[in-house]
Ligand SMILES: [Fe+2]
């Protein structure tokens with residue numbers, strides 16, 4: 001049996017009124033705040049690079065299977081943007097500055113940005129980036145441990161989604177599974193493509209998102 005929960009409420013209330021300018025960060029915060037903000041800014045850069053890469057792949061997805069795969073790219077781009085927003089909000093909550101400066105974005109990010117001509121190459125590139133994110137986020141989760149449970153929970157949420165993305169991309173590399181995944185997905189409305197643009201070659205006519 002665990003010890004009953006006890007807390008020195010008088011001390012907690014007194015400390016809560018000290019350093020009020022630190023907002024959500026209290027004495028109970030055990031992590032190195034500056035280091036956590038720095039690591040979260042690397043995650044933020046990673047997510048933004050992933051948004052940009054998926055968007056490029058969405059607009060440039062070529063070939064006969066381009067549409068269903070492009071929808072997958074678009075959905076991933078949207079989810080990576082949600083991740084970026086979550087991370088930026090947490091950085092601000094910790095008293096940091098979400099680093100959205102385009103200068104050095106690529107250097108801060110763990111993932112790479114690569115444009116590809118071929119649909120399979122795009123999927124492979126995205127899968128590699130997801131696997132990099134999965135490995136790094138797992139390390140960050142272990143590193144945070146119990147010192148910052150809120151950031152750790154957020155990173156666990158991101159990790160679960162990146163694993164889902166990787167799984168979906170791996171399935172897209174299998175043509176038979178590709179059809180099954182495409183059938184499960186809600187179609188994302190696209191602006192009508194130029195006539196004859198969907199049956200082959202690179203379709204440069206995708207609509208705005
Ligand atoms: Fe993400």
Ligand SMILES: [Fe+2]
Nearest residue numbers: 130161162165
């Ligand atoms: Fe992802």
